[in-house]
Amino acid sequence: MTPPRATYLDWNATAPLLPEAAAAMADALGVCGNASSVHRWGRAARHAIEAARREVAALVGAAEDEILFTSGGTEANQTVLRGLPGRRLIVSAIEHDSLRAAGAAYDMVPAREDGCVDLAALERMLARDRRPALVSLMLANNETGAIQPVSEAARIAHRHGALLHTDAVQAAARLAIDKDALGADLMTLSAHKIGGPQGVGALVASPDLPLAPLVAGGGQERGRRAGTENVAGIVGFGVAARLAGERLAGAARIAALRDRAEHSLRAAAPRARIFAAAVPRLPNTLCIAMPRVPAATQVMALDLAGVMVSAGAACSSGKLRRSPVLEAMGVAPDEADCAIRISLGWSTTDADIDHLVETWVSVYRRTRANAA
Amino acid sequence: MSERNRPPIYLDYQATTPCDPRVLAEMLPWFTEKFGNPGSITHAYGREAEAAVERARAQVAALIGAEPREIVFTSGATESNNLAVKGAAHFHRPFGRDHIVTLATEHKCVLESCAALEREGIRVTYLPVGPGGLVDLAGLAAALDERTVLVSVMAAHNEIGVVQPLAEIAALCRARGILFHSDGAQAVGKLPLDAAKSGIDLLSISGHKLYGPKGIGALYVRRRPRARIAALIDGGGQERGLRSGTLPTPLCVGLGAAAALAQAEMAAEAERLLGLRRQFLAGIRARLPDAVLNGDPERRLPGNLNLSFPGVPAPDLMAACPGLALSTGSACTAAELEPSYVLRALGLPDALAAASIRIGLGRFTTAEEVDFAVETMATAVRRLTSGGGVTSAAARAT
Numbered sequence: 001m002t003p004p005r006a007t008y009l010d011w012n013a014t015a016p017l018l019p020e021a022a023a024a025m026a027d028a029l030g031v032c033g034n035a036s037s038v039h040r041w042g043r044a045a046r047h048a049i050e051a052a053r054r055e056v057a058a059l060v061g062a063a064e065d066e067i068l069f070t071s072g073g074t075e076a077n078q079t080v081l082r083g084l085p086g087r088r089l090i091v092s093a094i095e096h097d098s099l100r101a102a103g104a105a106y107d108m109v110p111a112r113e114d115g116c117v118d119l120a121a122l123e124r125m126l127a128r129d130r131r132p133a134l135v136s137l138m139l140a141n142n143e144t145g146a147i148q149p150v151s152e153a154a155r156i157a158h159r160h161g162a163l164l165h166t167d168a169v170q171a172a173a174r175l176a177i178d179k180d181a182l183g184a185d186l187m188t189l190s191a192h193k194i195g196g197p198q199g200v201g202a203l204v205a206s207p208d209l210p211l212a213p214l215v216a217g218g219g220q221e222r223g224r225r226a227g228t229e230n231v232a233g234i235v236g237f238g239v240a241a242r243l244a245g246e247r248l249a250g251a252a253r254i255a256a257l258r259d260r261a262e263h264s265l266r267a268a269a270p271r272a273r274i275f276a277a278a279v280p281r282l283p284n285t286l287c288i289a290m291p292r293v294p295a296a297t298q299v300m301a302l303d304l305a306g307v308m309v310s311a312g313a314a315c316s317s318g319k320l321r322r323s324p325v326l327e328a329m330g331v332a333p334d335e336a337d338c339a340i341r342i343s344l345g346w347s348t349t350d351a352d353i354d355h356l357v358e359t360w361v362s363v364y365r366r367t368r369a370n371a372a
Numbered sequence: 373m374s375e376r377n378r379p380p381i382y383l384d385y386q387a388t389t390p391c392d393p394r395v396l397a398e399m400l401p402w403f404t405e406k407f408g409n410p411g412s413i414t415h416a417y418g419r420e421a422e423a424a425v426e427r428a429r430a431q432v433a434a435l436i437g438a439e440p441r442e443i444v445f446t447s448g449a450t451e452s453n454n455l456a457v458k459g460a461a462h463f464h465r466p467f468g469r470d471h472i473v474t475l476a477t478e479h480k481c482v483l484e485s486c487a488a489l490e491r492e493g494i495r496v497t498y499l500p501v502g503p504g505g506l507v508d509l510a511g512l513a514a515a516l517d518e519r520t521v522l523v524s525v526m527a528a529h530n531e532i533g534v535v536q537p538l539a540e541i542a543a544l545c546r547a548r549g550i551l552f553h554s555d556g557a558q559a560v561g562k563l564p565l566d567a568a569k570s571g572i573d574l575l576s577i578s579g580h581k582l583y584g585p586k587g588i589g590a591l592y593v594r595r596r597p598r599a600r601i602a603a604l605i606d607g608g609g610q611e612r613g614l615r616s617g618t619l620p621t622p623l624c625v626g627l628g629a630a631a632a633l634a635q636a637e638m639a640a641e642a643e644r645l646l647g648l649r650r651q652f653l654a655g656i657r658a659r660l661p662d663a664v665l666n667g668d669p670e671r672r673l674p675g676n677l678n679l680s681f682p683g684v685p686a687p688d689l690m691a692a693c694p695g696l697a698l699s700t701g702s703a704c705t706a707a708e709l710e711p712s713y714v715l716r717a718l719g720l721p722d723a724l725a726a727a728s729i730r731i732g733l734g735r736f737t738t739a740e741e742v743d744f745a746v747e748t749m750a751t752a753v754r755r756l757t758s759g760g761g762v763t764s765a766a767a768r769a770t
Contacts, residue, residue: 010418013412017403026400036387039690074618096608212488214604217454226480310414
């Protein structure tokens, strides 16, 4: 049951669909057409997809023919991990599960305590082994929000003849992105983190890059991803990409709300630890450990009060687990188990932050009183 | 509205089906106010989405006589087919099972998955089909050996509508401990299909062929005896590790709703479509006695016809019928004007294969539309075969 006051602060898990995207999708869902069909219905679907492709390309400064639509960020990441046989894979220790999961053997670049990847270690790994490599480093971390030194990593990678892939799922529409300025050869995007629908994403990759399709078949997406295109989903993604400028314009407001939350929580609990606080972070993300209170206790109490946050990534099945990201940063297990992720979005208000702070502080005081 | 501007009559239900307005109505709330990530177990929005996904899973399972936990959501039947074929091969190869048997007429995504596996050293046998498109069971049995891991045969064909003897194939496989995968994209929800009873181990399902949305499908993965496969997409561990990625709640809800509608309406719908198909074929035969029906005349989807009009290249016929949305075969390859590899496998000469048109009838097709389509096609064929001359019927229409 949803309590009367609902405060959604789990935007890194998913964001609501923008009304503009919803309207465009409802129209697209009402029209029948397979984009590969040559009749009028098919051509209309094709036209809608190509318009969306231009919008998504523009979001990251890419060319249209670099955009390969997938079923989401996970599929795009797995296409990178499995689609470049012959390349040695080097993946950062703080990547999303879809890059650290099984599917291919890889080496892992360690992270530093501050939440960023260790570039010196990357340099050593590339220098040690001369095989052509692919380096994968996310643009911003989904749990701590730490913005990674992707352009430096790209320079290092390119110096050693390696390709660079960046998972920009959490960064898109929160940071201005230019693929070429970053020096990224491949980039992953997800629609549902930027106000588009779930079930759509993109891999940005030059058409000249020999990328083996993960999903083989009818030759859609220039032979790089088969399957009848999810026309409505792609249309929704295109609208969300087009409106990303509005999201970026709101970033300063969101950062101010996040900072206010951070200061208020720390004022009540000076020993609460904010992760990745010393490096540039996404404007909307706050990863904080409440001293000696397990994350499961916190999220349950917050949920009862109608404050929706998460303990790490919103992926796996049914149970909370220790964050591999915090582990990679060298956070002690006891402290990592007390960390929750608070993530804001474009409709987050001052009242939402008040609600969060009130509830968090009362949980903190109650547990302290119980302990005493 | 003038004749010219009227949208064409949709006769391409094997390429895709319109999303049923009742399905769309169920999906819409999950796009907007109920937007949680079903993986977000820490709060109410996530759990509400998870509950909706599980309801949908149960609806899909019910349609094919499965248990909910035997259903894995995917992005569509192409992915389901890739997951089944590659997943079975990859899982069992370390145990010395490295041979796959399939038909030369399977959907591209099964054939391309097999081709990718061949490059990895897996053996694949592509069996021919009879002139009607049906598998030869004796030939299939003879192709199986002790290293065969999987047989993949489409339940109902996307181009020629032919329905294969699934229970017989399943029995052959079961007796030898071989997995049986069937691409059910065209069959599920159109024909009664009980995965558990028929002995299918892996069954691919498509949302958008079932009046649901595009971008969603499912793979039935049998639990008893357990069909073991490796994941195609790893990551957050959703779908019991068989398919990672945030589950798109509205699309899952749409597939579930589409499955429930199909289950409730299938029997009556199949009867009605069969009537329309007979009406269509009789109308064509009365006007164009030379027309050839491709694929078995009886063992086929109620809503499918595949016709060749000798001497009339299919693209010319389609161009001459702007009021009809038709296709030459698989939409995936619609833009290629090569004759269909499926029709070639039936033994059709190239000239006839290049003259074939697929007609897909479906939930929203009416008897009036069938009459109009028959008349339009017959007129166009007569005009195109009379050396470009204009028949009196065509003259009246212009």
